[in-house]
Amino acid sequence: MPNAARAELDAAGITHPALRAGYTACRALNATHGRTYFLATRLLPAGRRPAVHALYGFARYADEIVDDLDDTRSPGEKAARIDALEAQLQRALAGDGPEHPVLAAVADTAARYALDPRHFTDFLASMRMDTTVTEYATFDELARYVHGSAAVIGLLMLPVLGTTVPRVEAEGPAAALGVAFQITNFLRDVGEDLDRGRVYLPTEELAAFGVDRELLTWCRRTRRRDPRVRRALAHLVAHTRAIYRRAEPGIGMLEPVSRACVSCAFTLYRGILDRIEAADYHVLHRRVTVPVHTRAAVAGPGLVRALVARARA
Structure with a gap:
């Protein structure tokens, strides 16, 4: 050990x-x-x-x-x-x-x-959906899946992190942050998910830009760019940034000793969207990551804040 x-x-x-x-x-x-x-x-x-x-x-x-x-x-x-x-x-x-x-x-x-315990039940219900559901038409349909796969993780974390407000007030932002992380994963891993036979990005959102599963698969296989895919992913990145904005106030609701942790995860995961944009949305054939030096630059000041919060506590 x-x-x-x-x-x-x-x-x-x-x-x-x-x-x-x-x-x-x-x-x-x-x-x-x-x-x-x-x-x-x-x-x-x-x-x-x-x-x-x-x-x-x-x-x-x-x-x-x-x-x-x-x-x-x-x-x-x-x-x-x-x-x-x-x-x-x-x-x-x-x-x-x-x-x-x-x-x-x-x-x-x-x-x-x-x-x-209901959060664990909801989580496993979403895992069970992964065995039969291969795509979601709308964000409303996807919401049921990401509630169990992501929102409940934020809710489970709240008692561990602690809050300075009644916990019910922090639940909305905590759930939103879990969803933001999850949809960021969907955008980063869209190519890998295709290999598993799944498209998590809502198909009606994609279709509005002329994108379907066949086009995504062709772009992944050939490593070719397509302006329709670029526009669709740009739209979905903007949508995900809006979820991060809804989640951000929740960081201030946490106990001070927990804020640096969540702030670090928030910044680094949202940074994946920056990397997707920097790649001009050409991400179907590769998995973008946040560089090590960026993670260190974010975590270093976070450690200082965490130590100060612990000393005050």
Whole structure:
């Protein structure tokens, strides 16, 4: 176990060896697959980090069931695995010792922070949708999916981060931030999602610019540009920026020791939209990322703010 992980678990008062192993597994998933989130989480007080790692680790574990390109199981078989995961999670939340270390960690986090179990149900409902739904016509249709896949993650995070206002006041911005992150992912990963047979960008929004699945697939395969795709993606980037604007006031509603973390994630993830624009929306054939030096430039001042907030607390 890395020294940093050990220190975080000690700070959180997590002593049981099996739980420590579960939280460490979640931390490794976050460090490997969620570099931006992991960097932002480092700005939290050490004792709060394991809970964030547990929530990320669970989300990643469930997502892999439906998104692993090497998994040749049928949609029905994947849906059955999600059903089995939900049953295991319900038992874990009820206090039965789960076999999987990720479930042990997330159940412990749910108990520590009195997390609403309905959010986990909604999340798994969206994961189940990924086994059968391959596109969404409108933003209203997509809203049901992103509520479970993204908005509830923001809602689950609120008790961990803490608020300076009644929590219900912070729920709207927290949910909006989760949705903004998710749609940013859709824009960044549109090519990879095509490989999985899915188009998350609303098809009616695309059609307004003369874009359909066939054109997106052709652009990805040939690495050719098309002005219709450029205009459609520019429109959707602008739409996503508006969601970030709705989410931003929520940062000030968080406890001071948590603001630097969320502000860092906000800035870096919104920066992906900047990278998409800088590439002139030619992103179907490659995955844009925020450069390491940019992440460091954002995280450095954030660390200073986090240390000041902790000292005052």
